[in-house]
Amino acid sequence: MCNQNSCECWQYPERSWIQFLILRVLYETPTYGYQLLSEIDERSCGCHKLEPGSIYTVLRRMEEKGLLASTWEKGDAGPDRRVYTVTEKGAGFLKAGLSTMVRRKQLFDDLIGFYERRFKP
Amino acid sequence: MCNQNSCECWQYPERSWIQFLILRVLYETPTYGYQLLSEIDERSCGCHKLEPGSIYTVLRRMEEKGLLASTWEKGDAGPDRRVYTVTEKGAGFLKAGLSTMVRRKQLFDDLIGFYERRFKP
DNA sequence: GTTTATATAACATTGATATATATAACAATG
DNA sequence: CATTGTTATATATATCAATGTTATATAAAC
Numbered sequence: 001m002c003n004q005n006s007c008e009c010w011q012y013p014e015r016s017w018i019q020f021l022i023l024r025v026l027y028e029t030p031t032y033g034y035q036l037l038s039e040i041d042e043r044s045c046g047c048h049k050l051e052p053g054s055i056y057t058v059l060r061r062m063e064e065k066g067l068l069a070s071t072w073e074k075g076d077a078g079p080d081r082r083v084y085t086v087t088e089k090g091a092g093f094l095k096a097g098l099s100t101m102v103r104r105k106q107l108f109d110d111l112i113g114f115y116e117r118r119f120k121p
Numbered sequence: 122m123c124n125q126n127s128c129e130c131w132q133y134p135e136r137s138w139i140q141f142l143i144l145r146v147l148y149e150t151p152t153y154g155y156q157l158l159s160e161i162d163e164r165s166c167g168c169h170k171l172e173p174g175s176i177y178t179v180l181r182r183m184e185e186k187g188l189l190a191s192t193w194e195k196g197d198a199g200p201d202r203r204v205y206t207v208t209e210k211g212a213g214f215l216k217a218g219l220s221t222m223v224r225r226k227q228l229f230d231d232l233i234g235f236y237e238r239r240f241k242p
Numbered sequence: 243g244t245t246t247a248t249a250t251a252a253c254a255t256t257g258a259t260a261t262a263t264a265t266a267a268c269a270a271t272g
Numbered sequence: 273c274a275t276t277g278t279t280a281t282a283t284a285t286a287t288c289a290a291t292g293t294t295a296t297a298t299a300a301a302c
């Protein structure tokens with residue numbers, strides 16, 4: 001099924017799905033928490049709504065782990081924003097996680113196929 | 122991106138990924154924990170190895186939640202086996218979860234595409 | 243006073259780790 | 273033959289760290 005038999009990723013990317021989403025977005029465009037909320041909402045077409053409490057907690061913990069770094073910036077309006085960028089470590093984490101996801105793609109597709117066969121309305 | 126804007130699934134299927142794998146297998150062929158270990162290992166090509174301690178804990182909790190039901194059966198060899206089947210509630214849970222996964226497919230594919238563009242060796 | 247923006251304590255869920263138990267089959271030993 | 277030890281099969285559970293949610297609080301700018 002897969003083309004590799006080993007898995008160097010130290011954890012299940014499915015478990016930290018949101019962290020990979022966040023890293024993927026920040027990798028291309030560093031931004032701040034409040035913006036990420038709508039960004040992720042948009043990209044997932046409303047299927048992946050996050051509460052503010054979730055995103056800020058996750059962002060803070062990711063910075064503690066050294067996956068992200070932040071600086072304060074003045075916005076056009078409203079209070080200052082904490083802008084996050086992906087660190088080198090964060091990029092490595094993202095790469096390893098996505099690599100595992102790629103290897104799992106067929107397992108994922110199998111689940112989709114199963115749904116179409118058995119449950120599709 | 123998605124074709125629906127709402128999400129009736131009460132939780133992220135990514136968070137309980139393994140539970141959906143288990144339900145998907147048991148839905149077609151009821152079996153016991155030890156067998157599930159190799160079944161899932163095989164289907165994921167060794168990318169999704171589970172320790173016995175994980176599968177039995179998950180199975181027990183899924184039965185507590187009413188997603189699975191079990192009966193003891195004698196095997197050809199070795200000790201008796203606890204064979205699990207998917208309950209009606211379990212099937213509904215599986216259907217709802219997979220339905221959400223389908224809606225997330227494009228988000229998933231976007232991550233795969235991102236990997237190919239940015240990281241592929 | 244509404245929108246924008248961040249913060250955090252407390253919590254439930256999840257799956258992993260480590261460890262324990264028990265049965266059946268089989269070979270070796272006495 | 274009977275016993276012993278080993279391996280493969282099979283289940284169980286306590287404890288733990290990671291994860292994301294909930295609820296709530298704070299504050300700046302307009």
